[in-house]
Amino acid sequence: MTLNVNEPADTELVSALPSYIREDRAAINSISGGGNVGFTDLEIAGGTTSLTVGSDLGIYGFEVIKATGLAAISLVSILGGIEGQVKVFIFQDANISLTDGPKSDGKFYLNHLPALSDYDASQSDVLALVNIGGDGATNHGYWKELYRTIAVK
16 A cells, blocks of 8 residues: 555545544544533522523533622522533632532532531632433432532632
8 A cells, every 4th residue: 555645635525535434523523513512601690599501501411611600609409400411610709609418409419528518619619510310301310529629729
């Protein structure tokens, strides 16, 4: 086999590519550009207690959320989640707290002691949550903490 510096051309038709390349492209597109990964810049109004997937947050399988509290906010739940969705919050201020709760109704199930205590975010903190048991409709499941990174600077 000889190498041809002119192949593949930028104008090559997808149908002319070997099947394994077409299959790889389809798989990569479904992960990166198919609506499964996204970013949301979220400003949360004072008095908000719940966020809703599909209106406040995206419907992405993996979403990064840059969250700013416009006043002191105590979030209790995220509604409308689907099992397996991951939401990574990057907090922009110290106005947002999350209330630890039971494994139901879209509540936060956090990993810190003492149990059932609030998490008061600081600026630049990162918190990742995964939905367990949600169906996107009437069963909101709960949001289990995957990890948190607290800001030290």
